[in-house]
Amino acid sequence: MKAAVIREYGKIAMEEVEKPVLLDNNVLIRVKYASICGSDQHIFKGEFHPRTKLPLIPGHEFAGVIEEVGRNVKNLTPGEKVTVDPIIWCGKCAACKVGHYPACTSLKLIGIDLDGGFAEYVSAPSHMVFKVPAHISDEYAALVEILSIGFHASARAGLEKHDDILIVGSGKVGNSILHAAKTITDGRIILADILDERLAIASSAFPDITTINITRTDPVAFIKELTNGKGVDIAFEAVGHEVPIAGKFNPVRTCINAIKGGGKVCVLGLSDHPSEILMKELIWKEARIIASRVSHGEFSKAIDALDKGTLDPDKMITGVLNLEDAQNGFELLEKEPGKNLKILLKV
Ligand SMILES: [Zn+2]
Numbered sequence: 001m002k003a004a005v006i007r008e009y010g011k012i013a014m015e016e017v018e019k020p021v022l023l024d025n026n027v028l029i030r031v032k033y034a035s036i037c038g039s040d041q042h043i044f045k046g047e048f049h050p051r052t053k054l055p056l057i058p059g060h061e062f063a064g065v066i067e068e069v070g071r072n073v074k075n076l077t078p079g080e081k082v083t084v085d086p087i088i089w090c091g092k093c094a095a096c097k098v099g100h101y102p103a104c105t106s107l108k109l110i111g112i113d114l115d116g117g118f119a120e121y122v123s124a125p126s127h128m129v130f131k132v133p134a135h136i137s138d139e140y141a142a143l144v145e146i147l148s149i150g151f152h153a154s155a156r157a158g159l160e161k162h163d164d165i166l167i168v169g170s171g172k173v174g175n176s177i178l179h180a181a182k183t184i185t186d187g188r189i190i191l192a193d194i195l196d197e198r199l200a201i202a203s204s205a206f207p208d209i210t211t212i213n214i215t216r217t218d219p220v221a222f223i224k225e226l227t228n229g230k231g232v233d234i235a236f237e238a239v240g241h242e243v244p245i246a247g248k249f250n251p252v253r254t255c256i257n258a259i260k261g262g263g264k265v266c267v268l269g270l271s272d273h274p275s276e277i278l279m280k281e282l283i284w285k286e287a288r289i290i291a292s293r294v295s296h297g298e299f300s301k302a303i304d305a306l307d308k309g310t311l312d313p314d315k316m317i318t319g320v321l322n323l324e325d326a327q328n329g330f331e332l333l334e335k336e337p338g339k340n341l342k343i344l345l346k347v
Pocket residue numbers: 037038039060061146
């Protein structure tokens with residue numbers, strides 16, 4: 001089969017590789033679309049080294065059609081449209097024993113620790129395979145993974161019907177939180193970023209949200225004014241791989257200062273650098289910091305919302321390329337992060 005393979009960091013190219021062997025509890029999926037994630041960009045640049053082992057077929061966000069099912073698989077049939085939750089947990093560690101799978105100490109992801117969906121075929125454990133109703137497009141099906149991240153963060157933070165929220169970071173994760181949150185709350189949504197183009201992508205999907213470019217507007221002062229001094233109920237930090245600069249904007253501290261007394265800050269950005277916060281600002285508010293990693297059962301929520309039409313991620317898709325052009329996709333995301341949000345790869 002054909003697959004896009006990373007053999008050295010910074011390069012991805014098509015190769016002829018062995019088709020995956022179908023295990024008894026697995027299904028073989030013919031991939032239709034895969035999506036380039038922020039994590040894929042880090043993998044591509046070698047920033048997940050030594051976790052990632054080369055050669056690697058990346059891709060943990062993908063959807064396709066079942067080609068073949070393993071001998072023990074009873075609930076899935078060839079021809080069905082599916083997407084895959086790429087998380088493989090051990091089921092034995094302390095976190096797994098209490099059902100806290102995203103915190104599994106030996107968590108593995110298809111497309112990061114194992115070969116993934118930038119290929120014609122992927123083999124996946126049947127219990128991680130989710131059926132997608134036929135009327136949902138293959139493109140949207142490939143976005144279920146990233147959308148489930150937004151639903152998981154909303155669930156972790158306990159987002160409720162009328163909550164006002166701040167999302168710091170209008171990248172892939174910030175937009176997935178935005179899309180998920182829009183299906184839950186009718187409160188005010190404020191989105192902050194440093195790139196006007198990114199904020200414009202989010203506004204084009206939801207003209208009623210408030211966007212702030214933090215290079216021009218102080219988000220804390222702005223939010224205080226907007227909420228009559230109260231602050232937001234929940235602030236999500238979705239900046240990603242941030243390198244803090246002394247005296248410059250600090251996303252987590254901004255979130256703490258933007259919430260109401262008793263409010264919550266939900267952190268998702270996977271930076272390798274410490275984020276400086278002033279504890280008393282948290283203590284004065286008796287606030288909570290909640291962490292959210294990957295997803296846990298939210299695939300069904302995302303598929304359900306797509307099915308009902310309450311979720312429409314059309315504006316998140318800023319480009320569609322053929323799998324053969326994966327290198328170009330990665331380069332576009334690096335060169336023009338404002339214009340490019342989700343690039344889909346057609347397999
Ligand atoms: Zn991802």
